[in-house]
Amino acid sequence: MHTPYMSIRHGLLALLERGPSHGYQLRAEFDAATGATWPLNVGQVYTTLDRLERDGLVAQDGEPDADGRIAYRLTDAGHAEVSGWFASPVSAKSAPRDELAIKLALAVTTPGVDVLSVVQTQRTGTMATLQEFTRLKMRAGDGDDLAWSLVLDSLVFRAEAEIRWLDHCEARVARASAGRPQNTVAHAPASDRAARR
Amino acid sequence: MSDPMLLLSGVTREHRQGDSVVHALRGVDLAVHAGELVAVMGPSGSGKSTLLHVAGGLDTPTAGAVLVEGRDLAQLSAAQVAAVRRRSIGYVFQDLNLLPSLTALENVSLPLELDGSRGGLARRAARDALEEVGVGHLAGRFPDDMSGGQQQRVAIARALVGPRRLLLADEPTGALDSATGEEVLRVLRARCEAGAAGVLVTHEARHAAWADRVVFLRDGVVVDQSGPVAGADSLLATGGGV
Incomplete structure (x- = not known):
């Protein structure tokens, strides 16, 4: 619930x-x-x-x-x-992956949201998760416990898939905004990330 | 913390194409310490290969400074920069790393011999370096008689032979299957935990995740960084590399 x-x-x-x-x-x-x-x-x-x-x-x-x-x-x-x-970022542990898809769908239709910032924030969050899984793999060693190592791999590949999907979203948004100079993906007022770009 | 092995400070690299100026890098700051593996991620054209070339003294920044083991490359003569490249920096590329007419041992000892080491000393250091990446038994093999993963281990040994402590890797697992690629990353990671500093350029998130820190590059600008993750220390049995 x-x-x-x-x-x-x-x-x-x-x-x-x-x-x-x-x-x-x-x-x-x-x-x-x-x-x-x-x-x-x-x-x-x-x-x-x-x-x-x-x-x-x-x-x-x-x-x-x-x-x-x-x-x-x-x-x-x-x-x-x-x-x-x-x-x-959406936490991979505590939320269904749907929340991320819904968040991006709303981000591209909500005025004043910097979609590229939303994408990058999520990519950083998912990368941090991927690094955690990889650290667990390092600790698990190379082939000592194959079953555990394969479970970790499934988490690793899922996180990787999410990042690849985010890369894809970013390219699509960039292409869409290149075609339309005036649109909703320009700048986020409340994002310090935008200021760093 | 001690001085970084590699320090990029406000590094900008422009290329002129006719009347227009292309910014490959814009104001990039990056510090990599001994014991640390840093991944640089970005799509093609984001500037990650330029970053590696500038870090290794193969390309010169338009603005900003590059310091290797505390020495500002811009303050050195061409011959001194070449010496820094030979003594401090090792490279690992996707492929074509090794000279096919030399054995693994000869490939690894070559940079030391070019730098003036006596043959016996160079070969001993090369043998140690091969042992450290788990391919000591392949010392007498030629590259064509080794698998892709074995060749990349030899390339890592050569990159870190003797006094070299800064390893710059450009998609080192790009030509390998995922399991072999992972073994190579495990070796890379272990060498960094043993005291080397590594920069790993990749567009694969799964590979970048082996690093302590992931730097995201877009259009020549560092847009974000990931890790060390808060709370991740509790997941680590060993404190190496952090």
Whole structure:
């Protein structure tokens, strides 16, 4: 329950970065952004919005409309939470890999997010994980315990695949932005990584 | 910490192509200490091979300084730079590392003999270096009679023979299958833990992960670094190389 909730939570917050929205609209936008690979029901959306409101990350925006639907907007804490999510890597140990795909899908459609920074942050995070697995291999020695060593290899190759996919994403984003001078992948306001480039 | 074995400080390398200027490297800072293996990762055209050439005194930066064992290469004569290359720096490339008409032992002792060592001393040092990478028994073999992995071990031995302590490797496992490549990286890593300083240029994340630190290069700029990972010490039985 923990990890899907975390992804829905951050997914909805990222969508609200575009402006106030109500639950039905958020569900449709989430499905559109992620290609409906992870369809949400509207109950999940409203439950999540309730918790986000309880946590002070969103607030109701004005009165309910004629159909009784309530729009939500991000609070300052909500904006900070979105920036923090995009600025930090997904941990391979604690989250489903889907969260990363969803994060990138939202990054390319959310205004003001530096997608290349998101990609690099993740690549560094995944590389750190890959280094940890490789250190475990070093310690395991060369062929002393074949079974353990093969399990470690599976983790190593999975992390490597993620990095290769990130390389691919980076090339695609760079190509897309070369074709369109004005688009969403230009600069991240809240990224010190961008300043270092 | 002691002085780094290799220090790049604000290194920029420009190439002129007609009227335009191509920046192969832009303001790169990098320090590599004894006992440390640093990987440089980046796509083709990111400047990683230029970085290795500049670090090894094979190319000269347009701006910035390159120090090998504390000596600023720009302050040395061409002959002195050549001496630094012979005595301090060893290279390992993807292939074509060894002279085919010489045995493993002769390949490894050659740089020492070119530097003026007597034959007996050079051969003894070469034999030690071959033992250290686990191919002492192949001393009398010619490169064509060795596997790719064995040849790369001999190349590592030659890179670190005698007083040499800085190893610059450009895709050293590129021509090998993954299991053999891993054995070569294990040897590279072990030589660094034994006191050498290594720079490993690669576009393969799995290979870069053998390093203590991974430097990400994009368009000639260091955009990020990975490791040493917080908490990773607890995963390490030995503190070598950290």
